[in-house]
Structures are given as structure tokens and as C-alpha cells.
Ligand SMILES: Cc1cc2nc3c(=O)[nH]c(=O)nc-3n(C[C@H](O)[C@H](O)[C@H](O)COP(=O)(O)OP(=O)(O)OC[C@H]3O[C@@H](n4cnc5c(N)ncnc54)[C@H](O)[C@@H]3O)c2cc1C
């Protein structure tokens with residue numbers, strides 16, 4: 001069996017590792033000519049952490065990344081601490097996996113070590129859903145039993161699967177993203193900024209229509225700042241060089257500590273945040289989609305990357321379970337069908353889609369809900385939110401309101417691989 005994966009993002013790499021662990025041949029086709037550190041500075045909540053353990057990379061991650069110790073919510077005007085939610089061991093105890101940051105390189109190294117053939121600098125121009133085949137710039141054709149479109153929000157494979165019938169929808173927000181060296185921030189000589197840099201966790205300032213997030217990456221050697229605000233980029237434009245002056249003006253009057261950090265932004269990128277309506281289908285014949293290609297989300301739940309790696313791990317797991325079934329059959333010479341037919345693979349990919357549709361749709365909706373909660377105008381509702389936030393957490397122990405932890409448990413507590421084995425058994429019983 002051979003799987004062709006378009007895109008070496010976090011979802012594509014997780015899929016490659018999961019397939020290789022089952023002994024399945026893997027080719028990954030990646031447009032960018034070299035390793036980009038796209039995933040650097042992305043967080044992995046415990047549902048993703050559990051997948052990392054199943055893929056055998058958790059020790060490396062804990063070694064190279066850092067465990068998020070707390071998430072602080074602050075008032076935009078004065079930086080007043082609304083709530084510091086304990087994460088760290090509290091999370092690990094409750095969800096049986098840590099909340100970590102930074103994982104692109106670890107996944108890439110593991111995929112290569114397991115023998116995935118990762119080809120950088122190849123652009124997929126077209127995907128034929130019959131075959132199936134990926135056609136590269138220059139005409140080369142790469143075929144396999146399955147093609148997985150892990151090619152992100154602008155997915156070309158999605159266009160083949162859905163025959164160009166669905167387009168991206170604006171979320172109404174845009175993001176500025178900047179990265180700092182620790183020394184740059186220390187050079188400010190500001191006590192409050194230094195305090196923030198000492199915290200191995202996430203700090204978020206919540207204001208009307210806008211919020212910002214600040215957190216360490218690369219084990220605290222660098223910091224990421226993401227600023228979110230209403231989108232006024234022209235339609236169609238996805239990414240532009242950001243105007244620093246305009247960015248500063250957008251956050252004028254916010255917490256002085258945040259302003260100081262903003263004052264040393266060297267350059268900035270501006271992204272239009274888009275997502276998709278719920279797709280009619282992720283799968284056409286033996287071609288399917290995963291991650292941002294089929295369920296892009298507002299980054300307000302830190303779930304985008306975790307969902308992509310869950311998808312990838314499940315595809316690998318299902319193919320592995322199917323293969324195990326045929327291995328068993330091979331020992332029985334009276335049976336002739338000891339290889340999966342395209343029909344079997346199509347049905348299995350439909351099962352994958354069925355398993356993943358509901359939880360990913362729920363997560364995308366939850367991020368939209370967070371947008372409303374984070375961006376409340378000053379007033380009564382905001383006061384109620386801040387009051388409730390004082391008692392909220394994502395674990396039972398830290399959450400006195402029940403509301404937020406029971407909502408979080410639906411994503412953070414998922415054991416998707418276990419659920420997937422159960423679903424496979426039911427499918428196997430009805431399909432064969
Ligand atoms: C501002 C912002 C902040 C975010 N913060 C977080 C966070 O804290 N935590 C979190 O979990 N998520 C976060 N996300 C979301 C997260 O980045 C994505 O959900 C995740 O990276 C999706 O992974 P993916 O593998 O599906 O796609 P991608 O990472 O987009 O990978 C797609 C890959 O496919 C390649 N590709 C595309 N087209 C082709 C082609 N035609 N041929 C060959 N290769 C191709 C691309 O080069 C790319 O490498 C954030 C997103 C944004 C915009």
C-alpha cells in the first residue's frame with residue numbers, strides 16, 4: 001500500500017508518521033524548497049499531546065519544547081490580571097497528556113527517521129481523483145492507493161475533491177504576527193516585560209473587538225506575539241506586509257507593558273483569517289482531505305494544529321487496522337481477496353470522514369464562540385464575563401464554574417485513537 005500526501009505541514013507529517021508506523025509506503029510532496037518553521041510557536045493541547053505520545057515523539061517534544069505552565073487573561077487597558085489558569089501538571093493529571101509548545105521539527109525528524117520519502121520543492125498542480133494521481137509542475141505523475149490533501153487552507157486538493165464548488169469565507173478578523181528574540185525584549189530594561197518573559201505560559205489581553213496573545217517559543221529563546229483585530233483588508237488578499245504604524249495605532253491605549261513589547265516589533269505580517277462552511281464531503285474516490293484543507297478555524301482555541309495531527313494519525317491508524325485484517329486473511333488460502341480494493345479504501349476514507357466531521361465542526365464553532373467572548377465591548381456583559389473568568393479553568397480542579405472545563409473536556413479529553421478502533425470494528429463487521 002502506498003499513500004501520497006500533499007503538504008508537509010503538521011497534519012501531513014503526523015499522517016506520514018502514523019502510516020510509516022504501520023509499514024505503509026509514504027511519499028510527501030511539499031511545495032516549499034526547504035524546511036520552514038511554520039509550526040514553530042504553535043501550541044499542542046493535551047488531545048494533540050496524546051497523539052504525540054502514540055506516535056512516539058512525546059519525549060523529544062518535552063525535551064525540546066516547553067510545557068505551558070499557565071494561561072493568563074489580562075484586561076486590555078491596564079493589564080489587570082483577570083485570571084491565571086493553572087496548566088502544567090494540572091493538565092497532565094486530568095488529561096493524561098501535557099499542553100506543550102513547538103513541534104514542527106520533531107515531527108519532521110521522526111517522519112524521515114521512519115523512512116517517509118519527503119520531497120521538498122515540488123509543487124502539486126493537479127490531482128486526479130481517479131487513479132488517484134498527483135500531477136507535479138513539470139508533468140511528473142505520482143500515484144498511490146490513496147492521496148491525502150494535507151495542503152492547508154488554500155488547498156488545491158480540495159478543489160479537485162469538491163469540483164471547485166466551495167470557497168473560503170471571511171471570519172471578519174485579521175491577525176498580525178511577530179516574533180522576538182528574548183534579548184530584544186530584555187533590552188527594553190522594563191521590569192514588567194521581564195516578568196512576562198519569565199513566565200512559561202500564554203498571556204492574553206482581551207479588549208473590545210480585539211485581543212492579543214504573547215507566548216514563549218523555542219524553549220523561551222524567542223517569543224511570539226499575535227494581534228487580532230477586525231479585518232479591513234481587501235477581499236481576496238490573504239497575506240500582506242503589515243504596516244507597523246497602523247498596527248501600533250490599533251492597540252493605542254492598551255496596557256503599557258503590551259505597548260512596550262509592540263514598540264520593538266521589527267517587521268510584521270498581516271493575515272486575513274478565513275474559514276469554510278461545513279463541507280458536503282472531504283472525500284472523492286480514494287482522495288481525501290485533512291487539517292486546514294477541510295476545517296480551517298479561527299486560532300482562538302489553539303486547536304487548529306491539534307485537529308490536523310488527530311486527522312493524520314487516524315488515517316494512518318485506520319489503514320493499519322485494515323492491513324492487519326488482510327494479513328490475517330493471507331494465512332487462509334481459501335480466500336482470494338487478500339488486498340484492499342479501491343471500493344474498500346473509499347469506504348474506509350468515508351469512515352475517517354465520519355469519525356472526524358462532528359468533533360472538528362464543534363471545535364470550529366467553539367472558536368467562533370470564543371471570538372464573541374474575547375471581544376466583548378466594555379459594559380455589563382463584559383463585567384459578567386470577567387467575573388466568571390475569575391473562577392474558570394480547563395481542568396475540574398481549576399474550574400469552579402464547571403462551564404468552561406466541561407466545554408473543554410469535549411475536545412481536550414478526546415481519545416480519538418481508541419474511539420477509532422471501536423469505529424473500525426463496527427465498520428469491518430458491516431462492510432465485509
Ligand atoms: C495567526 C495564527 C495563529 C495560530 N496559532 C495556532 C496555535 O497556537 N495552535 C494551533 O493548534 N493552531 C494555530 N494556528 C492554526 C495552525 O497553524 C493550522 O491549523 C495548522 O498549521 C494546520 O496544519 P495543516 O497541516 O493542515 O496545514 P499547513 O500547516 O498549512 O500545511 C500545508 C502544507 O502544504 C503545502 N502545500 C500547499 N499547497 C501545496 C501544493 N499545491 N503542492 C505542494 N505543497 C503544498 C504548504 O507549503 C504547507 O507546508 C494558527 C493559525 C494562525 C493563522
Ligand SMILES: *[C@@H]1O[C@H](CO)[C@@H](O)[C@H](O)[C@H]1NC(C)=O
Pocket residue numbers: 163
Ligand atoms: C464540475 O463542475 C463543472 C463546471 O461547473 C461541471 O460541468 C461538471 O459536471 C462538474 N463535475 C462533477 C463531477 O460534479
Ligand SMILES: *[C@@H]1O[C@H](CO)[C@@H](O)[C@H](O)[C@H]1NC(C)=O
Pocket residue numbers: 232233234246249250
Ligand atoms: C484599516 O484599519 C486601520 C486601523 O483602523 C487603518 O489604520 C487602516 O487605514 C485601514 N485600512 C484600510 C485599507 O481601510
